Amino acid sequence: MHPQIAAFARLAKENAVATRKLAGQLTRLGRTMHDIAYDPIHDEIVVGSPFAQAVLVFRGGAVGEEPPIRIIQGPRTQIVSATNGVDRIAIDPVNNEILVTSRLHKILVFDREADGDVAPIRVLGGPDSQIGTNPPVRVDTVNNLLLISGNGGMLVFDRTASGNTKPKYVIGGAGPTGGSAQFEVYNGLVIAPRGDNLYAWNLRDSGPNVRPVWKIPAPLGPRANQLGIVLDPAHKEVLVATGEGNQIRTFSVPEFFTGRSTNN
């Protein structure tokens, strides 16, 4: 396997040439990057290096074999590797935090500028939290919420929740397939691809099996599995990484960006 972060123009299509690639020994990248975050305020890229129990922060415009500008790694970090190590990651650029999920059913929250062997500023986890193994996590800075995906749906916490805290509520059935892939929170919606559709759930809904508010066709092509997702609100587009399909598909989905998010 050849770990890399490849950058492409927004409108890139089949066989497009990458505008830049980040790869090589000095980057400290390792395989199995199941999540990636871009911080548009501070222009930084954050990924995990799972075989080295590390979080890597790069310049937004990093290219070639450029080393990370910061590395969070060491015994104080509580980052364990286990099998998948640093698998899921999120950035909260508004509150200057990096969130790392752990195989030990915990969310580790670091100061965005943490570097080296530093302890997390908060740890959320414990039996009451219902947090699973290496769950995808996202921060809704508008509503000050922390969303953690799980097998049964979306766990919603106060953004600064810590310790063995129960979720505020659960959006049952919401989120990515099996709860184990990237999802997005935007405009009061929890958005995730499933099969050949994009689904959106209302962030305020709760219950055991919540109705999505949107189902929009999004054919993902052959072999699609283990999907990723990111939004481009400026162009009203949703980008889906098709995992085993080795493709990125960009869908025009104005419905998610109109401001209407509730059942109507």
Add this chain to the structure above:
Amino acid sequence: MRAKKSRSKKMSRVLGVFVTAALIAIVGLLVTASPETGSSRLVSIEQLPQEMAQMCASPEPLASGFDGGTTQIASLQTENLFASMMLLQQRGQQIPAAVNEVTRAPEFRTLADTYPTYTSVAVNLDTDEVFLQDNNLWSTRVFNRMDNTPPSLELTQPKRVITGRNTHIQYNNGIYIDPKNGDVYSVESDTGDRMVVFARDAQGDVVPKRELHTIHRSYAMTIDEEKQELYITVEYPPKINVYRKDAKDDEQPIRVIKGDQTRLETPHGIAIDYKNHLLFVSNWGQSMSFDGSETMNGCCRNQLYETGNLGTAKFNSPSITVYPLDASGDTPPLRVIQGDRTQMNWPSNLSIDQDTGDLYLANDVNQSVLVFTGMTYQRGNVPPARVIKGEKTGLANPTGVFVDSKHQELWVSNLGNSSATVYPLKADGNVPPVRIIRSAPRTHLSLTFGRTAAVTYDPNRSEILVPN
């Protein structure tokens, strides 16, 4: 005849789609009959674009993600509906009907590489055939050894391709040809967790002769033909698993090289020096302590994994570790080659010239092939004796090498441009290949995607960022 076959293929696809649609419709009715699902508001209806219509008729699954069970049902179209319903109930993940169901034609664009991405190469010296392992389209492609794509030609068509769901070829990185019977061995690195073995003339969507269920994150393989032992590197937790050559299914290794003293650090390539009974392994340098005291269920095939000890991880420089061929357990290497003078940068597959003992290394990010000599005694920060590198070489992220001692040639597979390049075995410096097999236009640069499970977007630069 061909047209007839094509028509019948189309018919069977259409039939398949029809059966799938019927199953989906029935399940949909059952699902929407549930009191909690409610009814949807139809937002719009438009004709599907041609691309989507083609996709619906594709023999490939629509998507493997779970979508209220419809995808799973599609894969079970030849089985009965009851089985499909049971599966849905077991999963318990039916998605209620959405409040707003959009049915307009989706508008989308696709970022993908339509050409193969070659990770490794091997040559059958009896049949004069070259086998290239493709990570992108999930195939093994077979060419004549003397094929040479002229600059004027877009690409060279393979004489055979092994690909399809039955082959279980996925993200395969290691390939080996049995020198006696021509069997093709290929080990998978990610989603498949298998080593597959095909007959030398296998082609199409063929079931492997046998499979060995391997550890997740296996990378490369080689075989000790004298002892009939199969060696497979595992990136993480780092180890070398040694099996019987004929091992299959869930057979366990007969011995394992692993532990802190081994200095295995994200091992990749592996090669055997038969004459001197030495084992060479290339390592990327991501290191962690494993004392074996903690284990947990892994992500795949319910394998048990050792857990790396908290806070012990380090980024070391890449290395080649050398072991006695019969090493087992926590055996320290006899010697380690490591340091800036080695020029290693994500060292990948290895191959040995059994006549001279010279070790050839595909040096991915350094865009080079390194040749180390004196491998029975070299240690430390030693420079390679020869380096094939430069714009004339045609090398682009080389990750596979094969020494053809019979014809005194070196084969290299290039991840970065969908090609294999051939050099005189003693080549050194910025030398052009004597032949090249291209599977893409000359100007093509591979996207080098390898399981795009995540994506993010940089609005400041209007760029899509894709990790592997």
